[in-house]
Amino acid sequence: MKPKGRHITLDYSGFKGSGDWILSILQSAVSRSKAREVHAHVEQFDGTKSPPGFAAVVLIDESHVSAHCYADEGILAVDCFTCGGVDPALIADDIHGQLTAAIPSIKLIQRTELDRFVMEG
Secondary structure (H helix, E strand, C coil), X not given: CEEEEEEEEEEXXXXXXXXXXXXXXXHHHHHCCCCCEEEEEEXXXXXXCCCCEEEEEEEECCEEEEEEEEHHHCEEEEEEEEECCCCHHHHHHHHHHHHHXXXXXXXXXXXXXXXXXXXXX
């Protein structure tokens, strides 16, 4: 079975930062890859309807790169999903490098990789 896509997730603890800052990190990682940005947005959550934090997404021609944060708990989830010839590992590695350079105390708890659009043949 041959996949047409790949999905990488990164889970962190010890995160301190804003949604706008993370969105800029996601966008810079995408711009240094072979992916093509289509749209970007961050939604801040103030705690009135959902826990404080944010969701940020960069929609790319090849799928998406996103981040979701529970600010009070300092946890951050990032996912990089691409299909075609774009390697999501390069984007994930770029994001990880930017995060650890800016927040030396941040801890990567888990990294997962999954084939997507698996096809027979």
